[in-house]
Amino acid sequence: MHAEHRSQEQVAADPRPLIGEPLCLDLINTRWIDDGVRHDLLDSTGGLAVWLRSAGLDDRATADRATLDAVVETRDVLLGLAERRSSPEKAEALNRVLAHGALHPRLGPDGPEHHPRTDDPAWLPSWLAAADYLRLLTESPGRIKPCAHPNCVLYFHDATKNGTRRWCSMAVCGNRAKAARHYERSKSGP
Template identity: 75%
Template sequence: MQSEHPSQQEVVDPRPLVGEPLFLDLLNTRWVHDGVLRDLLDSTGGLAIWLRSAGLDDQAAADRETLDATVQTREILLALLDQAPSPETMDALNRVLEHGALHYRLGPDGSEEHPRTDSPAWLPSWLAATDYLRLMTASPDRVKSCAHPACVLHFHDTTKNGTRRWCSMAICGNRAKAARHYDRTRTNVQPPN
């Protein structure tokens, strides 16, 4: 369906992996394409794409304040996941968490949870930080980095046996299979005498 106003047409999320839990989806705003590190959060326009993709576009503005908070939180989460958590990174995540709290209300269907932050700009960051705590408490061994050495993406392994290795079998898994095939065929070819 065409939008009435061309300026309101939605831009497609260019990332190769979307739909992961929120904190991993935030980490995956950085990816490698053709050997170059891409960053969706290099502008407020990219932030708008991520907010829409994450279902947060009606809760947070794609402005400079939200972008700065979101990028700062992404860097903290990357440091916590890719390195041994240091007291500094733990303190940094706690400062993000201090921006909000979960409030409960009684609604028509029972208990309702409503996150609130001291500034709307911090809501996406606070939600990603609380999602990090949830996943790292529930299933830390299922939060993984893609096994392909040139990939920077992360995923939540929901396979039954927990043996997923690739962000996407179609992308990184196939690259690895192709590289193994190339190595096998190259070593099987005898040089001419």
């Protein structure tokens, strides 16, 4: 029975409305609001397994309690930083996550390689997400954005040429905003 339950967890689809963002934002986006209902993919190790698979980390990390605790802690730190609530405490919290690992260079068959190593395997997904956040801050800090819809809690990396993306998804939040504007105009019409 246990093996059957586990295989069902492994085939569960990722229910989140926005996936495929850079790893740090993908981790933040494991909590979302749908029709006024708050969801948290990381409310169980089963949800963690879904996220690890969606993020391409399921072959490098185990969906267990220790990994879940590390990932939830890291998500909270990243969310605080993304919300522009930067503080020495938030920076130190991110640095504590980063202290769990490092990149180790080596010469591979195709040239130089860098492999992350952590002091505890449970911290690998968290360390990778924290390192990815630093990468985004280095490359394009102004492109880490919250969705402009007031009822959305998702974040995205604005990869548009002119940097003017406003919505996590034009098909969802962008259309909601357009529909709300249309409704307001029709109410105040002639």
